[in-house]
Amino acid sequence: MAGERAATLSDVAREAGVSLATASRALNGSDRVVRPELQERVLAAANKLGYTPNANAQAMARGSTETVGLLVKDISDPYFSTIAGGLADEAEKHGLLVMLCNTGGQPEREQKFLAALRRQRSRAIVLAGSDTADVRHTSEVADLLTSYLDGGGRAAAISQPRLPVDTVVIDNHGGAKALAEQLVGLGYRRAAVLTGPENLLVSAERHAGFAEGWLEATGSEPTYVSDEFSRDGGRRAMTRLLDDGPKVDCVFAVNDLMAVGALAACRQAGVEVGPDLAVAGFDDIATLRDVTPGLTTVRLPLADIGRLALELVLGKPSAELRKRSVHGEVVLRESTPPRS
Amino acid sequence: MAGERAATLSDVAREAGVSLATASRALNGSDRVVRPELQERVLAAANKLGYTPNANAQAMARGSTETVGLLVKDISDPYFSTIAGGLADEAEKHGLLVMLCNTGGQPEREQKFLAALRRQRSRAIVLAGSDTADVRHTSEVADLLTSYLDGGGRAAAISQPRLPVDTVVIDNHGGAKALAEQLVGLGYRRAAVLTGPENLLVSAERHAGFAEGWLEATGSEPTYVSDEFSRDGGRRAMTRLLDDGPKVDCVFAVNDLMAVGALAACRQAGVEVGPDLAVAGFDDIATLRDVTPGLTTVRLPLADIGRLALELVLGKPSAELRKRSVHGEVVLRESTPPRS
DNA sequence: ACCGTATTGGAAAGCGCTTTCCCCATTGCT
DNA sequence: AGCAATGGGGAAAGCGCTTTCCAATACGGT
Numbered sequence: 001m002a003g004e005r006a007a008t009l010s011d012v013a014r015e016a017g018v019s020l021a022t023a024s025r026a027l028n029g030s031d032r033v034v035r036p037e038l039q040e041r042v043l044a045a046a047n048k049l050g051y052t053p054n055a056n057a058q059a060m061a062r063g064s065t066e067t068v069g070l071l072v073k074d075i076s077d078p079y080f081s082t083i084a085g086g087l088a089d090e091a092e093k094h095g096l097l098v099m100l101c102n103t104g105g106q107p108e109r110e111q112k113f114l115a116a117l118r119r120q121r122s123r124a125i126v127l128a129g130s131d132t133a134d135v136r137h138t139s140e141v142a143d144l145l146t147s148y149l150d151g152g153g154r155a156a157a158i159s160q161p162r163l164p165v166d167t168v169v170i171d172n173h174g175g176a177k178a179l180a181e182q183l184v185g186l187g188y189r190r191a192a193v194l195t196g197p198e199n200l201l202v203s204a205e206r207h208a209g210f211a212e213g214w215l216e217a218t219g220s221e222p223t224y225v226s227d228e229f230s231r232d233g234g235r236r237a238m239t240r241l242l243d244d245g246p247k248v249d250c251v252f253a254v255n256d257l258m259a260v261g262a263l264a265a266c267r268q269a270g271v272e273v274g275p276d277l278a279v280a281g282f283d284d285i286a287t288l289r290d291v292t293p294g295l296t297t298v299r300l301p302l303a304d305i306g307r308l309a310l311e312l313v314l315g316k317p318s319a320e321l322r323k324r325s326v327h328g329e330v331v332l333r334e335s336t337p338p339r340s
Numbered sequence: 341m342a343g344e345r346a347a348t349l350s351d352v353a354r355e356a357g358v359s360l361a362t363a364s365r366a367l368n369g370s371d372r373v374v375r376p377e378l379q380e381r382v383l384a385a386a387n388k389l390g391y392t393p394n395a396n397a398q399a400m401a402r403g404s405t406e407t408v409g410l411l412v413k414d415i416s417d418p419y420f421s422t423i424a425g426g427l428a429d430e431a432e433k434h435g436l437l438v439m440l441c442n443t444g445g446q447p448e449r450e451q452k453f454l455a456a457l458r459r460q461r462s463r464a465i466v467l468a469g470s471d472t473a474d475v476r477h478t479s480e481v482a483d484l485l486t487s488y489l490d491g492g493g494r495a496a497a498i499s500q501p502r503l504p505v506d507t508v509v510i511d512n513h514g515g516a517k518a519l520a521e522q523l524v525g526l527g528y529r530r531a532a533v534l535t536g537p538e539n540l541l542v543s544a545e546r547h548a549g550f551a552e553g554w555l556e557a558t559g560s561e562p563t564y565v566s567d568e569f570s571r572d573g574g575r576r577a578m579t580r581l582l583d584d585g586p587k588v589d590c591v592f593a594v595n596d597l598m599a600v601g602a603l604a605a606c607r608q609a610g611v612e613v614g615p616d617l618a619v620a621g622f623d624d625i626a627t628l629r630d631v632t633p634g635l636t637t638v639r640l641p642l643a644d645i646g647r648l649a650l651e652l653v654l655g656k657p658s659a660e661l662r663k664r665s666v667h668g669e670v671v672l673r674e675s676t677p678p679r680s
Numbered sequence: 681a682c683c684g685t686a687t688t689g690g691a692a693a694g695c696g697c698t699t700t701c702c703c704c705a706t707t708g709c710t
Numbered sequence: 711a712g713c714a715a716t717g718g719g720g721a722a723a724g725c726g727c728t729t730t731c732c733a734a735t736a737c738g739g740t
Contacts, residue, residue, distance in 0.1 A: 006491045008726055019690045024728060031729080035688070050487060055459040056399040057726035060695045065396065066456075067439070076425030076643065078418055078627055085416030088442035092449065097456055099407070100440040102428035109432065116406075116437055119395040147390060151346045231630070260630045267632065287418055287625065290571070290600045292607065292632040303416065348696055359720045364698060372699095375718070397696035400725045 007049035016045035027053070059121060068310065069099040069117035071110060073129040078285045079255070079302065083128055083158065086306030094314060096123065107137040114144045124154040124313040127163065128306075132199055138162055156313035158305060159202060166312045166322040168305055172202055172282075173209035175298040175328030179252065179280060180213030180222075182330050187339030188250035188278055191222035194237040194262055195254050196229030203229055206254040206282055223248070227258075234261025242269050249278060249339065256281035256288050259295055263335075278336040282328070294333030301326060347389035355385035367393070399461060408650065409439040409457035411450060413469040418625045419595070419642065423468055423498065426646030434654060436463065447477040454484045464494040464653040467503065468646075474539055478502055496653035498645060499542060506652045506662040508645055512542055512622075513549035515638040515668030519592065519620060520553030520562075522670050527679030528590035528618055531562035534577040534602055535594050536569030543569055546594040546622055563588070567598075574601025582609050589618060590676065596621035596628050599635055603675075618676040622668070634673030641666060 013023035018038055026034045026042035034042075045051075059065045068091060072080040084100070091098050099122060101113035117125050125148065132138065142164055145155050155165040159172070183191070191214055196203035207224060214222050225241050227233035234253050238261065241251070253259035259281030266273045273279050274293045281288075284299035305326055312324055353363035358378055366374045366382035374382075385391075399405045408431060412420040424440070431438050439462060441453035457465050465488065467481075482504055485495050489505070497503045499510040523531070531554055536543035547564060554562050565581050567573035574593050578601065581591070593599035599621030606613050613619050614633045621628075624639035645666055652664055 009728095010726080020727080021690055021692095021729080022688090025689090028728085033688070038689085052455070052458050052491075054400075054461060054726055055456075056396045056405065056461055057695090058728080059396040060394075060400060060697090061726080061728040063695070063728095067460075070440070074425065075415070075428055076418070076422045076626075078416070078421070081418070081421035081424075082416045084421075084440070085414065085442060088415055088440060089444070092442065097460065098440045098442075100410070100424070100428060100438045102425060102432065102438075104429070115392070116395075118392050120407075120437065121394060121396055151392075231626075257627070260627070263632075264630045285627065286416075286571075287597070287600070287627045290604045290631065292603075349698095350696080360697085361699075361720055361722095362718090365719090368698085373718070378719085394696055397725090398698080400727090401696080401698040403698095403725070 006054075007046075007051045009051070009053070011049055012042060012046045012051050015049060016041040018042060065121050065123055066095060067097045067099050067120060067122050068313070069101060069113070069120075069122045069125040071101045071103055071113055071125065071127045071129075073103055073105045075100060075102050077257070078287055079257075079283055080128060082286065082302035083306040083309075086303030087126060087310050088306075089303075090307040090310040094310075105132075107132070107134065107140075110137075111140060111144060114141065114148070118144075118148045118151070118153065122153065124156070124310075126156050126158065126309045126313055127160065127165075128158040128309070129202075132201065134199055154313050154317060156309050158309050161323065162201075164321065167324070168309045168312060169323050169325045170202075170300065170305065171325055171327045172205035173212070175300075175330070176206040176209030176252070176254075176282065177213035178328075179282070179296075179298050179330050180210045181217055182332065183250055183252075183278065183280065183336060184214065184217040186278075186332075186336060188336075189218060190220070190246070190248040191250045191252060192241055192245060192248040193222050193224040193252050193254065194234055194241070194258050195224050195226045196233065196258070198226060200229055203254045210252050222252070229255065229258065231257045231261040231264075234258030235265045236261075238262035238265035239269070242266070242271065250336065251277065251279045253279065253281050256283045256285045256295065256297055259297070259335075260288060260291060263291065263295070273335050274337050278339075280336055284331055293335045296333045296336040297331055298328035299331050300328045346394075347386075347391045349391070349393070351389055352382060352386045352391050355389060356381040358382060405461050405463055406435060407437045407439050407460060407462050408653070409441060409453070409460075409462045409465040411441045411443055411453055411465065411467045411469075413443055413445045415440060415442050417597070418627055419597075419623055420468060422626065422642035423646040423649075426643030427466065427650050428646075429643075430647040430650040434650075447474065447480075450477075451480060451484060454481065454488070458484075458488045458491070458493065462493065464496070464650075466496050466498065466649045466653055467500065467505075468498040468649070469542075494653050494657060496649050498649050501663065502541075504661065507664070508649045508652060509663050509665045510542075510640060510645065511665055511667045512545035513552075515640075515670070516546040516549030516592070516594075516622065517553035518668075519622070519636075519638050519670050520550045521557055522672065523590055523592075523618065523620065523676060524554065524557040526618075526672075526676060528676075529558060530560070530586070530588040531590045531592060532581055532585060532588040533562050533564040533592045533594065534574055534581070534598050535564050535566045536573065536598070538566060540569055543594045550592050562592070569595065569598065571597045571601040571604075574598030575605045576601070578602035578605035579609070582606070582611065589679065591617060591619045593619065593621050596623045596625045596635065596637055599637070599675075600628060600631060603631065603635070613675050614677050618679075620676055624671055633675045636673045636676040637671055638668035639671050640668045
């Protein structure tokens with residue numbers, strides 16, 4: 001095993017009795033025409049030797065690779081994994097390989113990965129979910145990105161219009177606002193928002209959108225409780241709200257995960273979601289479509305967002321920054337029944 | 341923009357007034373000692389020029405890369421994304437980059453990706469969830485893998501003891517069997533299994549394990565209905581079972597996704613899960629821990645499995661194939677109350 | 681017949697690094 | 711003082727491929 005080193009192109013050329021150049025041309029097809037007979041011989045030789053091109057060598061010679069980088073906060077979060085799935089599918093269509101970088105929301109890691117991707121001479125980079133409002137970090141990322149772009153790289157972001165790259169903008173504000181309006185339409189009057197950390201952009205946008213819609217429709221402001229942007233955060237926030245928050249008839253958790261946590265907290269506290277208290281989320285995570293009671297939420301075309309991001313980043317570069325907006329759609333389910 | 345081509349090592353060397361060799365040594369640290377003063381100068385020059393090593397060139401020169409490949413059936417499935425998360429974390433610790441390949445369960449894609457990973461000279465490859473019982477395909481994958489290994493690559497699989505590589509074996513059989521025993525202990529007597537496609541190994545193993553446990557404990561065989569290995573498959577299978585299957589008091593869906601589908605089907609049919617009919621799943625997907633009624637399932641340490649797989653594949657190669665077993669733990673929840 | 685023009689194969693120059701090998705200076709001993 | 715050993719820098723040989731640039735051959739036209 002591992003004895004005979006992998007066959008190289010020169011091995012193939014020798015075997016076929018042609019020059020290196022011809023062998024390369026025969027295999028790559030494009031470029032210039034090679035006499036069919038020779039082409040045949042080269043292909044046969046390559047096959048016989050079990051030749052596999054060395055992508056690194058190709059990358060060097062051609063000056064470009066077949067990989068794209070994807071930065072996500074947490075791939076095990078269904079929100080990101082769904083986006084990743086869409087992006088991966090699209091990448092496959094283009095014959096590209098995806099480098100997955102799990103930042104865990106840590107700025108240093110994010111920067112480290114960005115550097116690594118640059119070293120790898122990745123064709124493109126897509127950033128998903130590093131939406132922090134931390135200015136210092138954002139500007140460092142922006143710098144890194146700029147020098148990557150200067151080096152001929154391409155980059156796009158998902159939902160972070162603060163980076164100097166093409167962006168798939170998710171209309172968090174509008175979606176949350178629409179949700180608020182619908183809830184008011186259903187008869188709810190006193191709302192609370194369960195938000196993530198203050199500096200998380202998505203969270204802030206959804207919170208603001210909801211508050212705006214609510215204010216316009218009812219003239220009152222929703223209260224809010226903030227905690228982690230996760231299932232447990234939702235549970236804790238809801239518990240706090242139940243224990244010593246103001247009395248409300250409806251709760252908006254800024255994402256489905258938090259909403260599910262809220263559901264759990266309600267159950268534990270003996271509050272029946274639906275009749276006693278309405279709860280709504282955001283994202284419409286597929287895995288969660290069957291919780292009981294059915295969770296009212298704002299559906300985001302997550303897989304499409306991933307696809308779109310790749311399209312954007314692979315498309316013709318243009319001078320001005322491109323933005324592609326994606327809107328959510330309110331989905332009403334049993335967790336927010338019409339109020340009688 | 342994009343004007344001045346990226347600084348290369350020779351640029352750095354020139355700037356620092358040293359040779360290429362010295363520059364390389366200064367930056368890589370290891371190798372041989374460089375006088376501190378020169379080292380300093382090189383570092384400064386690199387910094388000034390914004391030098392980024394070219395990973396492809398390094399890969400060529402060193403003959404090894406910093407990437408590992410991960411093949412999964414569907415990254416948007418929480419089962420795989422959780423594994424991927426664990427693996428990605430572990431990879432980060434080792435300074436490795438993860439190439440994510442979404443096979444969609446298509447054999448051709450799987451082979452294509454394997455070839456691509458080989459071309460990239462990936463350090464290692466981890467295969468998750470290509471557990472098909474399709475002999476032809478399995479042997480083709482095995483061939484591909486073998487030649488990859490011969491070329492000095494390393495590979496490991498998750499839960500597919502049929503491939504000639506180190507494997508993290510998930511004890512599907514044992515977990516399902518234990519579940520069956522517990523259910524019988526709770527007083528259930530007539531069971532049905534909702535399985536995935538016949539040729540899906542995980543599904544088959546869980547089915548068999550459950551059947552074995554059930555048979556030993558009750559003397560009777562569970563019936564089964566087979567459909568897709570997904571939420572919708574579970575819903576359809578359950579509907580069929582409810583419509584024209586035999587009367588049972590307990591249903592085991594071979595994974596949580598199917599179980600959730602089954603839950604939905606029950607709800608729609610007016611069957612109350614728990615009192616009327618018990619339902620259990622497998623995996624203990626985190627996102628699903630809050631469904632109502634709480635889903636009895638077999639918990640798998642998914643993130644650990646990902647971590648373990650990487651450890652295995654990065655560990656010292658050994659002549660004989662290594663197997664690492666991972667066991668599930670039955671988690672009883674409200675979907676399977678003690679039968680009165 | 682002759683010359684200009686396609687057409688196609690091959691030699692060789694990189695692409696940006698690492699690493700071997702060689703050499704010059706010190707340093708330490710006898 | 712003379713010599714071996716040691717330490718550290720540099721030249722250059724690759725790593726495996728692509729792609730110019732040349733050269734050779736064949737072809738068409740007048």
